[in-house]
Amino acid sequence: MTRTLDLAIIGGDGIGPEVTAEALKVLRVAVAGDATVTETAYPLGAEHYLATGEILDEATLEALAQHDAILFGAVGGDPRDPRLAGGIIERGLLLKLRFAFDHYVNLRPTFLAPGIASPLADPGSVDFVVVREGTEGPYVGNGGRFRQGTPHEVATEVSINTAFGIERVVRFAFAQAAARRQKLTLVHKTNVLVHAGALWQSVVDRVAPEFASVTVDYLHVDAATIFLATDPSRFDVIVTDNLFGDILTDLAAAIGGGIGLAASGNLNPDGAFPSMVEPVHGSAPDIAGQQKADPTAAILSAAILLDQQALPDAAARIRAAVLADLAERGSAPRRTSEVGDAIAARLR
Amino acid sequence: MTRTLDLAIIGGDGIGPEVTAEALKVLRVAVAGDATVTETAYPLGAEHYLATGEILDEATLEALAQHDAILFGAVGGDPRDPRLAGGIIERGLLLKLRFAFDHYVNLRPTFLAPGIASPLADPGSVDFVVVREGTEGPYVGNGGRFRQGTPHEVATEVSINTAFGIERVVRFAFAQAAARRQKLTLVHKTNVLVHAGALWQSVVDRVAPEFASVTVDYLHVDAATIFLATDPSRFDVIVTDNLFGDILTDLAAAIGGGIGLAASGNLNPDGAFPSMVEPVHGSAPDIAGQQKADPTAAILSAAILLDQQALPDAAARIRAAVLADLAERGSAPRRTSEVGDAIAARLR
Ligand SMILES: CC(C)[C@H](C(=O)O)[C@@H](O)C(=O)O
Numbered sequence: 117m118t119r120t121l122d123l124a125i126i127g128g129d130g131i132g133p134e135v136t137a138e139a140l141k142v143l144r145v146a147v148a149g150d151a152t153v154t155e156t157a158y159p160l161g162a163e164h165y166l167a168t169g170e171i172l173d174e175a176t177l178e179a180l181a182q183h184d185a186i187l188f189g190a191v192g193g194d195p196r197d198p199r200l201a202g203g204i205i206e207r208g209l210l211l212k213l214r215f216a217f218d219h220y221v222n223l224r225p226t227f228l229a230p231g232i233a234s235p236l237a238d239p240g241s242v243d244f245v246v247v248r249e250g251t252e253g254p255y256v257g258n259g260g261r262f263r264q265g266t267p268h269e270v271a272t273e274v275s276i277n278t279a280f281g282i283e284r285v286v287r288f289a290f291a292q293a294a295a296r297r298q299k300l301t302l303v304h305k306t307n308v309l310v311h312a313g314a315l316w317q318s319v320v321d322r323v324a325p326e327f328a329s330v331t332v333d334y335l336h337v338d339a340a341t342i343f344l345a346t347d348p349s350r351f352d353v354i355v356t357d358n359l360f361g362d363i364l365t366d367l368a369a370a371i372g373g374g375i376g377l378a379a380s381g382n383l384n385p386d387g388a389f390p391s392m393v394e395p396v397h398g399s400a401p402d403i404a405g406q407q408k409a410d411p412t413a414a415i416l417s418a419a420i421l422l423d424q425q426a427l428p429d430a431a432a433r434i435r436a437a438v439l440a441d442l443a444e445r446g447s448a449p450r451r452t453s454e455v456g457d458a459i460a461a462r463l464r
Numbered sequence: 465m466t467r468t469l470d471l472a473i474i475g476g477d478g479i480g481p482e483v484t485a486e487a488l489k490v491l492r493v494a495v496a497g498d499a500t501v502t503e504t505a506y507p508l509g510a511e512h513y514l515a516t517g518e519i520l521d522e523a524t525l526e527a528l529a530q531h532d533a534i535l536f537g538a539v540g541g542d543p544r545d546p547r548l549a550g551g552i553i554e555r556g557l558l559l560k561l562r563f564a565f566d567h568y569v570n571l572r573p574t575f576l577a578p579g580i581a582s583p584l585a586d587p588g589s590v591d592f593v594v595v596r597e598g599t600e601g602p603y604v605g606n607g608g609r610f611r612q613g614t615p616h617e618v619a620t621e622v623s624i625n626t627a628f629g630i631e632r633v634v635r636f637a638f639a640q641a642a643a644r645r646q647k648l649t650l651v652h653k654t655n656v657l658v659h660a661g662a663l664w665q666s667v668v669d670r671v672a673p674e675f676a677s678v679t680v681d682y683l684h685v686d687a688a689t690i691f692l693a694t695d696p697s698r699f700d701v702i703v704t705d706n707l708f709g710d711i712l713t714d715l716a717a718a719i720g721g722g723i724g725l726a727a728s729g730n731l732n733p734d735g736a737f738p739s740m741v742e743p744v745h746g747s748a749p750d751i752a753g754q755q756k757a758d759p760t761a762a763i764l765s766a767a768i769l770l771d772q773q774a775l776p777d778a779a780a781r782i783r784a785a786v787l788a789d790l791a792e793r794g795s796a797p798r799r800t801s802e803v804g805d806a807i808a809a810r811l812r
């Protein structure tokens with residue numbers, strides 16, 4: 117008796133649909149025997165918006181909520197198109213889903229696979245996870261423009277942080293560390309952002325005794341970038357706020373061999389809403405439709421989805437196949453579908 | 465007839481006094497013949513605070529305001545000392561001075577000197593300047609904690625950005641680019657921080673036509689970290705907000721061979737208040753008083769001070785001497801005073 121896995125697929129824009137197709141191809145093979153996959157495609161993104169005027173309506177959101185999980189490609193059209201200015205798609209679709217589905221854990225693992233070149237001369241062992249808060253902080257959209265367009269304009273951005281929101285992601289991060297190398301690093305900027313910083317630090321201090329095996333340290337976000345560039349092996353699990361996590365994980369992706377390899381999961385660990393996985397990279401409109409994009413990040417994101425759906429063996433098989441593929445082929449350029457085919461073949 | 469250069473010296477804590485002594489040693493030799501230097505030392509920092517209870521009183525601030533410029537070492541005591549929690553010294557002294565003396569340009573050049581190893585395997589030509597806004601954004605201290613210590617606590621941080629504050633730093637950055645390789649990159653997060661982001665972008669768009677020779681582009685802060693790690697030669701001048709600038713310049717320092725080499729100037733280009741230069745590094749209490757710190761960053765900061773004081777020839781001599789010193793000695797460990805002596809000797 118196999119279980120069902122009911123997926124929503126949002127390929128999105130640019131290279132999103134191409135890499136998502138490969139992720140699905142691999143996922144299907146990986147779970148064969150364990151689960152029956154059903155797939156519903158949702159045509160969302162910049163292109164859809166320009167054609168229909170809709171970014172994400174309530175009915176679609178309701179429909180998405182019914183699935184077990186969401187496989188997300190990438191969204192974003194031509195950045196010079198004024199109709200797409202101000203991140204309207206990123207906020208109206210990607211961030212909207214993260215907030216609506218309470219994806220409070222944005223999980224972003226980084227590792228440097230054998231066969232992959234890092235931009236660092238001497239990277240050492242790179243194997244850490246960033247647990248980025250996903251539903252609050254500077255991402256809440258609070259703020260405004262006052263006296264807009266005048267020489268006296270004032271624009272504000274309000275970062276909102278709650279004990280509730282921080283505690284749940286901090287607990288998740290501690291649990292990750294307890295299952296890994298027992299080390300958690302809080303990254304913030306407590307010497308400047310004193311209000312939010314003090315709250316983050318106090319939550320970490322309060323939860324720490326429950327995870328006695330885990331060693332906790334703290335780094336200012338600026339110092340954390342130095343360590344990522346000079347000594348990434350010092351990190352096991354990083355827990356940090358939404359914006360710092362955004363910045364650190366792009367840098368981490370670069371250090372782990374590039375955003376073509378960086379996976380992420382927008383998780384609702386409570387299971388009240390579907391989780392959503394996505395490669396860290398964007399839609400790269402310049403190379404879209406040319407089978408040039410590396411689908412590895414999307415494929416590794418599918419593995420996160422399977423972990424989250426209690427199919428850890430299938431997830432492990434995908435990761436092993438990806439590692440074997442990278443070890444053999446490194447980062448030599450291949451067609452998008454070639455990479456997916458090669459990884460799927462290893463799973464058969 | 466030589467002019468006078470009336471300096472305030474704030475050595476500060478940890479390695480601050482050691483590196484500042486070398487910077488002064490070199491500065492004195494560099495300006496000999498051009499200016500007569502007077503020096504007034506101000507005993508400020510964590511140690512002073514713990515001994516006296518004073519961080520920076522009004523009388524001291526008034527006295528500092530009378531000088532031509534301030535040479536600043538580093539501040540910050542033992543981070544585990546609860547009496548120093550929450551960045552009380554950093555905010556009460558360093559940030560207080562930046563705000564009180566309207567240091568709206570925080571100028572942070574990065575270059576990879578011949579003889580210096582970068583953590584990057586293939587750094588290419590690294591030579592760019594970050595023009596970081598210094599008096600607003602998330603650094604204003606606005607925000608608070610509500611229902612503190614309860615499960616319902618909310619902590620906010622308000623980033624305040626003004627057209628006035630952005631325009632003056634953007635103009636400065638354009639002028640820098642016009643005097644360099646004609647390329648300006650605005651770094652922000654306009655797809656998420658839409659209010660502040662739109663204001664930054666609109667100011668850059670408005671000022672750009674006045675600097676027709678300068679090519680302008682834009683990067684999200686997360687993407688900027690990737691380029692810093694993979695292709696730093698794409699940058700000439702970066703203009704960005706206070707917090708993004710803080711983060712990017714630590715990463716930039718790492719890429720340029722380490723924070724032992726990274727100089728900075730907190731500038732009030734209008735001249736209404738004294739400018740203040742400081743190495744980007746902190747007080748490093750763990751190696752304080754052992755003559756282990758590299759004073760090169762402090763010495764290069766002194767060169768920024770001389771530029772700003774209309775002594776560009778003396779500044780250029782210091783930079784040339786530092787480059788010659790690095791080319792000969794690389795980053796081999798030397799005593800703090802040895803480095804200062806060697807650079808001063810080249811200037812004689
Ligand atoms: C597209 C953008 C809104 C998004 C973010 O800032 O979270 C992206 O950079 C990411 O990291 O997933």
Ligand SMILES: CC(C)[C@H](C(=O)O)[C@@H](O)C(=O)O
Binds near residue numbers: 307555
């Ligand atoms: C010490 C701290 C307040 C300061 C800052 O955040 O500006 C430092 O990191 C810097 O970059 O000068």
